[in-house]
Amino acid sequence: MDWYSMTNTRIEAEIGERLKNVRLQYNISQSDLAKRTGLSRVSISKIERGLGVNLSSLIEIMRGLKVLENIELLIPEQEVSPIEMIRLKNKTKKKRASTKK
Numbered sequence: 001m002d003w004y005s006m007t008n009t010r011i012e013a014e015i016g017e018r019l020k021n022v023r024l025q026y027n028i029s030q031s032d033l034a035k036r037t038g039l040s041r042v043s044i045s046k047i048e049r050g051l052g053v054n055l056s057s058l059i060e061i062m063r064g065l066k067v068l069e070n071i072e073l074l075i076p077e078q079e080v081s082p083i084e085m086i087r088l089k090n091k092t093k094k095k096r097a098s099t100k101k
Helices: 008-025 030-037 041-048 055-064 068-074 082-092
Strands: none
Touching: 008 041, 008 055, 030 041, 030 055, 041 055, 055 068
């Protein structure tokens, strides 16, 4: 999927559709998900239709659907390469102050 060619509105709709598909796959009603998350059923319905979502609500829905571990796929943790570690280590070495004569 070419995410860069999509508008924010279209991306929100795609995320909402995917959340809905997961919810239906687990046979969970919007009302049951609302009880699990503390969100209103209307909010869940709007999110599933791509009508806006805030990050906190997205996290709650993912938690309620037990797919929160997928956050790792959203923004993977960046590891520092061994070469970069050496560069960083060399930059942080303190040089001895020179004595004035």
